[in-house]
Amino acid sequence: MSTRKHTALPKAQTLIEALPWLTRHHGKTVVIKFGGNAMVDEELKAAFAQDVVFLRQSGLKPVVVHGGGPQISAQLDKQGLVSEFKAGLRVTTPEAMDVVRMVLAGQVQRELVGLLNQHGPLAVGMTGEDAHTITATQHRPEIDGELVDIGRVGQITAIDPGAIQALLDDGRIPVISSIARSQDDGHVYNVNADTAAAALAAALGAETLMVLTDVEGLYEDWPNSDDVISKLTASQLEKLLPELSSGMVPKMEGCLFAVRNGVNTARVIDGRVQHSILLEIFTDEGIGTMVVPDGQGATDGQGGAR
Secondary structure, X not given: OHHHHXXXXXXXXXXXXXXXXXXXXXXXXXXXXXXXXXXXXHHHHHHHHHHHHXXXXXXXXXXXEEXXXXXXXXXXXXXXXXXXXXXXXXXXXXXXXXXXXXXXXXXXXXXXHHHHHHXXXXXXXXXXXXXXXXXXXXXXXXXXXXXXXXXXXXXXXXXXXXXXXXXXXXXXXXEEEOEEEEOOOXXXXXOOHHHHHHHHHHHHOOOEEEEEEOOOOOEOOOOOOOOEOOEEEHHHHHHHHHHOOOOHHHHHHHHHHHHHOOOOEEEEEEOOOOOHHHHHHHOOOOOOEEEEOOOOOOOOOOOOOO
16 A cells, blocks of 8 residues: 555646646636647657647647648648748749648648547637638738748738637637638638737737747757746847747747737747646746746746746
8 A cells, every 4th residue: 555655646746736727727728839840740749639638628728720831841742843932931822822721721630630539529620711710911021122922821910719719618629720811812821820829829818829849949049058048028039039040930929929919928848848738837847938028027048937
């Protein structure tokens, strides 16, 4: 009996440590951007689905937003459509957009809904086109002072969270592909999933935006050091934006937008770590980098409990 007690005790302590966080987050909406390695590694995918269901069963309201860069590239290659990039963005022809839509809504989203629904009748897939959830206009990036046409790449002009909110009120887990219908020309546009997740988090009045990445968080002095900034304010982040690597820019801009538009915290977390979502939400240390609104005070970048 004594050994049994002994082995069970750490489990009880872990659960008790989660209690204040469970209380704090109960009934709150959490928007999670699913991407990176967690999206292609089978074990990480399954662990992600468990985490999201755990949040739902713990009284939170998770919303999952996803893109699908690697899967889109693979399918375009298979169909002999060449991917061209300008200003770090994929030039998306009408033919390529058909593939993007098919891969996101018909493959990536279906698989994720299937993984979540192994745990019960929970997940419902939709795209930004459904019920005018995301409306966009064509995004024309500026390269060398000129606005460039990169095809069916959209920038968000409006969010209508009504359909998502209805699903949440019904106890479901919405899984959203980052595709939008245009307000101008009726075309369908591919929207950056980091940007879409941030816009949805703000529109839903979410407590937290979580962005899964393939790094540990925002590094303090990369490449000279791999110390991760554990917490920083919106203004501190804004100052750092020009120095960030191109892949981190949409993620950190999304975090900045979210906390400037009513979301309490935005976090970039390492999706390569199994159950990183649970570690981030339910433990004192947390992992990754947390962005908070100005006035909430950040550490001097030296980590520590938050």
